[in-house]
Amino acid sequence: MQKYEEELARTKQSLEETRTDLEETVGVAELLYEANRKLGTVIEYLLKQQGRLNDQDCNSFEAIFNLLLKQPESHDEHAVHGSSESEKQCENGHLDGAIDLS
Structure with missing residues (x-):
């Protein structure tokens, strides 16, 4: 009988630890969801300010995806492989390999 009581106590302790871990995981998921939102x-505000997103089309993902598809391949190669021009842009305050939204 004592063996079963000890096993029950260990199981309850394990369940409590699992519940605590689950609550912490839910808290992190809620935090990440809110940050993502x-x-x-x-992003949608910035795209609207640049005129890249009209009022009818409020999907920033599609807008950015379309901008990436429209960029010339040579620009993509420089972003991946790097170049002295992109290094100069980085030194002048421009991001290296950034998406060209102009």
Whole structure:
């Protein structure tokens, strides 16, 4: 009987630890979801400010995806392999390999 009580106590302890881990995981997931939502709002605002996203089309993912598809291949190769021009842009305050939104 004592063996079963000890096993029950270990099982309860394990269950409590699992529950605590699950609650922490849910908290992190909620935090990531909220950060993702806010970041999406900021991206859509910036795209609207640049005129890249009209009021009818509020999907920033599609807008960015379309911009990437429209960029010339030579620009993509420089972004991947790097170049002295991109290094100069980085030194002048421009991001190396950034998406050209102009």
